[in-house]
Amino acid sequence: MNYIYRSKKAVKKNRMKILLILTLIFFVTALIIFIFCYPKFDNKKQQIIKPAKVRIGFAMGTLKEERWFKDRDILIAKAHERGYEVEWVNANENDVEQINQVKYLLSKNINILIIVPNNYEKCSGAVNLAKKRGIKVISYDRLVKNSDIDVYISFNNYKVGELMAKWLLKSVPRGNYVFLLGDPGDYNVQMIKEGYHKVLDSFINKKQINNILERYCYNWRKEYAYNYINNLLEEGKRIDAVLASNDSLAEGAIMALSEKRLAGKVPVTGQDADISACQRIVKGTQLMTVYKPIDRLVDLTLEIVDKLIKEEPLKSVYMLNNGYKNVPTFFIDPIGVDKSNINDTVIKDNFHTWDEVYITK
Structure with a gap:
């Protein structure tokens, strides 16, 4: 009888140990889940992870004329207002330099290329470099011929x-x-x-x-x-x-x-x-x-940037053939003064x- 009593006591003790271990495992598991999943449960305290900033490459053919300084300064300022970063370069009317500068911009991991071609034919090589990297290309104010540009934006x-x-x-x-x-x-x-x-x-x-x-x-x-x-x-x-x-x-x-x-x-x-x-x-x-009015051209360009980044469709009034394809084209009317x-x-x-x-x- 004493042996039986002791056996029952041992079994009860083992059950308590097992229950304690299971309880400990439960709490540890719950703590791990809480630590890793807490942001999902508490929206108020959830940490918002912002995506990396969009970086625009602005490749200019020249700054010789006064107007191009306005284009550069206005575009950079308005892009920053939208939260975009801008890397800009000026080829100083040198076709070879423009291609090298586009290579540089691509090395800076730009998300989109806005290009003012120095020469409408010779600049196609620079566009090809960007397209091979999957970068969308906007031909800004000057058309790039015989190239896979995504959009052409200019005054009429x-x-x-x-x-x-x-x-x-x-x-x-x-x-x-x-x-x-x-x-x-x-x-x-x-x-x-x-x-x-x-x-x-x-x-x-x-x-x-x-x-x-x-x-x-x-x-x-x-x-x-x-x-x-x-x-x-x-x-x-x-x-x-x-x-x-x-x-x-x-x-x-x-x-x-x-x-x-x-x-x-x-x-x-x-x-x-x-x-x-x-x-x-x-x-x-x-x-x-x-x-x-350069302000209007820049505003339109950045609206197009928004759409290209979000992969939204472009609704253009004009399609202009650049020798390679029909390019969605956006014109702003100039004003005689x-x-x-x-x-x-x-x-x-x-x-x-x-x-x-x-x-x-």
Whole structure:
């Protein structure tokens, strides 16, 4: 009987030990689950893990013209407001350097590439590098031809040419016209040319307008514009109007005209609303410029960046064939500006201030 009593006592003791061990295992397991899963149970104290910032690579072909500084500064500022980081480079009009700079941007692990091609053909190699890495590419303000760009965003350069032609027609409905084109490697130049010819060809065919010179100015250098105008004047040619494709070329043409005391007598167009051009307009030595509100271009570009990053569909009005494919295209309309509306456009938008435009020296 004593043996049986002791056996029962031992069994009871073992059961207590097993129960204690199981209880300990339960609490340890519960503690582990609590430690690792607590953020899921407590939403208020849950740690929010933010994704890494989107990094934009901004590859610029040039900073020679005043307007490109505005593009750079505005894009960087507005991108930062959206929480994006920006790595920017400037190729200084060097095609090989632009490809090397895109390689550099790719090494910085960019998520998207915004590119202003120095040359619309030669830049295709830089685009190919990005696409091989699975990076979306935005062709900004200048089209990259024969490449797999995802989207093209620009001002409507056909309308730029049309505006210049219409302004000159109002001032000089007949006479000798000079056409100063920009760099042939910039596809915008071809679009501008198509735009002004659309307006003027009927007048040229009727001999109301004489096309006495139509030349490219390589790298958009005003020295070419100066030499073309100067040579014509030295040859004794009468010039009645000058369609200069941007304000830098307009400046070169006006320099040559001023040496013959013709500045202000021969209407000259321009593009970009550079501060010096706006000053010439109010002084009367330049007829007009084409104002392109860069804020709007940058806002549209960053909206497209948002969609590309989120892989949302792009709803474009235009599709433009770049030689490789039909590219979704977004255009912003430019604005013709002369003395009559400069206050209500360039100055009202604070693109330049009143003091800057009307400064007297």
